[in-house]
Amino acid sequence: MDSLRHVLPPPALSALSRPELEALLVELFTEVATLKRTVAEQREEIAGLKGLKGRPNIKPSGMDKGSAPAKPTKNAKRPGRGKVTPRVSVEETVINAEIPPGSRFKGYQSFLVQDLAISVRATRYQRERWVAPDGRTILAPLPEGIDGHFGPELRRFVLMQYHQGQSTMPRLLALLRSMGIAISKRQLVRLLNENHEDFIAEAQNVLRAGLETSPWVSVDDTGARHAGKNGFCTQIGNEWFTWFRTRSSKSRLNFLDLLRAGYTDYVLNDAAYDYMRSQGLPTATIARLKAEPETRFSDQTAWQAHLDRLGFNALKLTPEPVRIATEGALWGSVQAHEFLCDAVVLSDDAGQFNIGRHALCWVHAERLVHKLEAFTELHRAAQTRVRSLIWDFYADLKAYQLKPGKRRASALRTRFDRIFLRRTGFVTLDRLLARLHANKAELLMVLDRPEIPLHTNGSENDIRCQVTRRKVSAGTRSGIGRDCRDAFLSLAKTCDKLGIAIWDYLGSRFNVVGHAIIAPLDHYVRARLRPA
Numbered sequence: 001m002d003s004l005r006h007v008l009p010p011p012a013l014s015a016l017s018r019p020e021l022e023a024l025l026v027e028l029f030t031e032v033a034t035l036k037r038t039v040a041e042q043r044e045e046i047a048g049l050k051g052l053k054g055r056p057n058i059k060p061s062g063m064d065k066g067s068a069p070a071k072p073t074k075n076a077k078r079p080g081r082g083k084v085t086p087r088v089s090v091e092e093t094v095i096n097a098e099i100p101p102g103s104r105f106k107g108y109q110s111f112l113v114q115d116l117a118i119s120v121r122a123t124r125y126q127r128e129r130w131v132a133p134d135g136r137t138i139l140a141p142l143p144e145g146i147d148g149h150f151g152p153e154l155r156r157f158v159l160m161q162y163h164q165g166q167s168t169m170p171r172l173l174a175l176l177r178s179m180g181i182a183i184s185k186r187q188l189v190r191l192l193n194e195n196h197e198d199f200i201a202e203a204q205n206v207l208r209a210g211l212e213t214s215p216w217v218s219v220d221d222t223g224a225r226h227a228g229k230n231g232f233c234t235q236i237g238n239e240w241f242t243w244f245r246t247r248s249s250k251s252r253l254n255f256l257d258l259l260r261a262g263y264t265d266y267v268l269n270d271a272a273y274d275y276m277r278s279q280g281l282p283t284a285t286i287a288r289l290k291a292e293p294e295t296r297f298s299d300q301t302a303w304q305a306h307l308d309r310l311g312f313n314a315l316k317l318t319p320e321p322v323r324i325a326t327e328g329a330l331w332g333s334v335q336a337h338e339f340l341c342d343a344v345v346l347s348d349d350a351g352q353f354n355i356g357r358h359a360l361c362w363v364h365a366e367r368l369v370h371k372l373e374a375f376t377e378l379h380r381a382a383q384t385r386v387r388s389l390i391w392d393f394y395a396d397l398k399a400y401q402l403k404p405g406k407r408r409a410s411a412l413r414t415r416f417d418r419i420f421l422r423r424t425g426f427v428t429l430d431r432l433l434a435r436l437h438a439n440k441a442e443l444l445m446v447l448d449r450p451e452i453p454l455h456t457n458g459s460e461n462d463i464r465c466q467v468t469r470r471k472v473s474a475g476t477r478s479g480i481g482r483d484c485r486d487a488f489l490s491l492a493k494t495c496d497k498l499g500i501a502i503w504d505y506l507g508s509r510f511n512v513v514g515h516a517i518i519a520p521l522d523h524y525v526r527a528r529l530r531p532a
Contacts, residue, residue, distance in 0.1 A: 048375075086114055087501075120180040123151075145511035150191060152510035154181065156503070158191045163488040164502050166468050193481050196488075199509070202520060203487040206494055207236065207243040208261045209522035211339035213529035214238050216452040218346045219353050220459035221250050222467055225475025226482050233486070234258055235463045240528040241521075242462045242493035244486040246476075252352040253323070256330035259340065259355070265333050266303040268295040272332030281324045282317065289325065296336075303329060331355065344445060344452050346459075359445035361456040362397070365436055366390050372429055382424035386433070389419050394454065401450045409447040416444060465489050491521065498524045 016024065090112070125146075130138040145152040154176075161167045161175070173188050210217065217238050224233040224246045232250035236243045236258065247254050268289055276286050288310050297303040307313065307322055315321045334340060340356055347353035348364040369387055374380040393415060400408055420437035423430055436443070446452055466489060476482040495502045500518060508518035 084112060084114075086112070118179065121151075145513070147195070150183070150187075152507075152512045155191055156506040156510050156512060158188065159488060159506055160503055162192055163485070164492050166465070166472060168472050189481075193478065193484050196480075196484050199491060200483050200487040202522070203243060203490040203494075204262045205520065205522040206241050206490065206525055208337075208339070209525040210236070210238065210241040210243065210529065211259065211261060211334075211343070213526055214240075214343050215529075216344040216346055216359075216449070217340070218453065218456050218459040219255075220348065220456060220463050221350070222463050222470075224466065224470060227477060228475070233463070233466045235459050235466070237459065237462055237493070239458070240494075240497050241525045242497065243490045244463075244466060246482050246486055250350075250352055252327055252355070253330065255352045256327055256334065256355065259334045260330065260337065261339060263333060263337055264299045265336075266297040266300070266326070266329035267332035267336040268329055269332045269336060271335035272328040275331045276324055276328040279324045279327070280319055281321060281328075285312075285315070285317070285321050285325075288312075297329070344449055346452055346456055348456050349439070357445070357449075358442050359449075359452055360439055360442040361454070362394055362443065363455040363457065365439070365443060366394070368432055368436070369429070372426075372432065374426065379426045379429070382426045382429055386419070386422075386424065386429060393419060397446055397454055401446065401454075404447075404450040412447060413440075413444060416440060462493055465493065494521050494525070498528070500524070 013021065094108070125142060127140040127142070129140075132138055158172065158176075161172055162169070167175075169185070169188060169192070173183070173185055176183050176188070217236055219234065219236050221232050221234045224231045226246055226248070229248065231246055231248045232254075233244055233246045234250065234255065245258050247258075273286055273290070277283075292306070292310070294306065297306060303326070307325065312321050312325060342357070344357045344359050345353060345355055346359045346361065348361045366387065369383065369390065372383055374383050393412075396412065396415075400412060417437070417440075420433045420440070422433065424433075446454060469485065469489065476485055491505070492502050495505050498521065500521075504516040505518050505521075506512075507515035
C-alpha cells in the first residue's frame with residue numbers, strides 16, 4: 001500500500017462539468033487502448049519465451065488484388081442501370097384519368113411493373129378407352145410433357161429450387177405443401193433422383209466436348225460426403241463449361257479415370273509408354289507390355305487379367321509397376337479418345353493433377369510466401385521484398401498475355417531466375433524459393449500459351465456450389481442421388497457460363513408449354529471452343 005501513497009485520489013465526478021467529464025472519458029479510453037496493446041505484446045513475448053507459437057499475422061495476398069479487374073476512378077461517370085427489358089411478354093393496360101372538360105390528350109406515360117403469379121393447378125385427364133374390333137384396348141395418350149402424376153412445371157420448379165436455389169429437401173417439401181401440393185417426402189426424393197439418366201448423360205457429353213476442344217482446363221477438388229463416408233468432388237472446367245464428379249478417392253488414378261469421360265477402356269500406345277517412362281518404370285518392364293500384340297482392353301477386369309498374365313503383380317519394384325502401368329494405360333485411353341491432346345491442365349500444385357502439359361496457379365504459389373512466419377525484422381524485410389518482386393513479375397505476366405513476344409518471353413524467364421534463385425538469409429524462405437524455381441516450366445507455361453489464366457480462381461468459384469450443397473445437406477446416401485447432384489450442378493454452372501437461363505433449359509427438357517428451344521449443351525460448348 002506504500003506504493004499507492006503518492007497516487008492522487010480520483011476527482012469527485014459530481015463536481016466536474018460536462019466538458020471535463022468528456023475529456024476525462026477520452027483520456028480513460030486512450031489509456032485502456034494502450035493497456036490492451038501492452039497486454040497483447042506481453043502475451044506474445046511470454047509465448048515466445050515458452051517456445052509457443054504466437055498469434056499469426058496473416059495478411060491478404062496481393063495476388064488476389066492483382067487478378068481482380070481495375071476499379072473505376074472517382075471522376076469516372078458511374079454507369080446507369082440501363083433500360084429494363086423483361087424476358088416475358090409485356091401486357092399493355094390503359095388507365096383512364098378523370099379530366100375536366102376542355103382538356104387535351106397528350107399521349108401516355110409508361111410505367112412498367114413486374115410481378116410474379118404462383119398458383120397450383122391440378123388437372124384430372126379423362127382418357128378415352130376404346131376396344132377395337134380385333135379386341136385391342138385403345139387408350140387416349142396423355143399430353144406432351146406429362147410423365148407421371150406431377151406435371152413438367154412442378155418438376156422444373158423442384159429441380160431449380162433444389163440445385164440452383166440450393167434449398168434443402170425438408171424446406172422444399174414444406175414450401176410445396178404450403179402452396180397446396182399434395183406430395184410426400186418419398187415422392188419428392190423421386191422427383192429429384194429418378195429418371196434423370198438423360199441429364200447425367202448430357203453432363204458427360206459436356207465434359208467430352210470440353211476435353212476435345214478446349215485449349216486449357218482448370219481443375220480443383222473439395223471434400224464431399226457420400227453414404228456416411230468422406231469423399232472428394234473433382235471439378236474440371238474453363239470459361240465455357242463445368243463438370244463435377246464425386247468419388248471416394250482423389251488419387252491420380254481417379255483423376256485419369258475421370259478424364260476418360262465415361263469410357264472404360266485401357267489403351268497401350270505411345271502416350272502410355274511415354275507416361276510410364278516419365279514415372280520411372282524400368283525399360284525392361286515396359287518392354288513386357290510392348291511385346292504383347294494386344295493394346296486395347298475393354299474394362300478394368302480385362303486389363304488386370306493382362307497384367308496377371310505378364311506377372312506384374314509379382315514384381316517387387318519401386319515405383320509400383322501395376323500402378324504406373326495402369327496410370328499409363330488410362331492416359332493412353334485419354335489420348336486415344338482425343339481428349340486433352342494439346343490442352344494445358346491448370347491446377348493448384350496438387351500432385352494428382354500433374355498430367356500432360358501442366359501449368360501452376362500463381363496465386364497459390366505466392367500464398368506459400370506470404371504465409372511464412374517471420375520472427376525477426378530481417379526475415380520480415382526479406383519476405384516483404386520477395387513478395388513485392390513476385391507481384392511485379394505477376395503484373396508483367398498479365399501484360400505479356402495481352403502482347404506476347406519471343407524477346408519478352410526470354411527476358412521474363414531470365415527475371416524469373418533472378419527472383420527465385422536469390423539468397424535472402426531467411427533459410428525457410430530460401431528453401432521455398434528453390435522449390436518454386438523447380439516448378440519453373442509449369443509457372444511459366446503462360447509464356448508458351450498466353451491464352452491460359454495465371455490462377456485457378458475460376459475453379460474455386462465453380463466448386464463453391466458443391467461446398468454450399470455440402471454445408472446445407474451434409475451428403476448423399478444413394479449412388480443415383482450423388483450422380484444427380486453432380487450432374488445438375490454441372491449443367492447449371494455450364495448454362496450460366498453459356499448465358500442460358502437454367503429455368504429455360506429445364507423447361508426445354510421437360511417440354512413445358514411455350515418453352516424455349518435449348519439444344520444439347522455440348523453443342524454450345526463445341527461452338528464456343530472450336531477454333532475459328
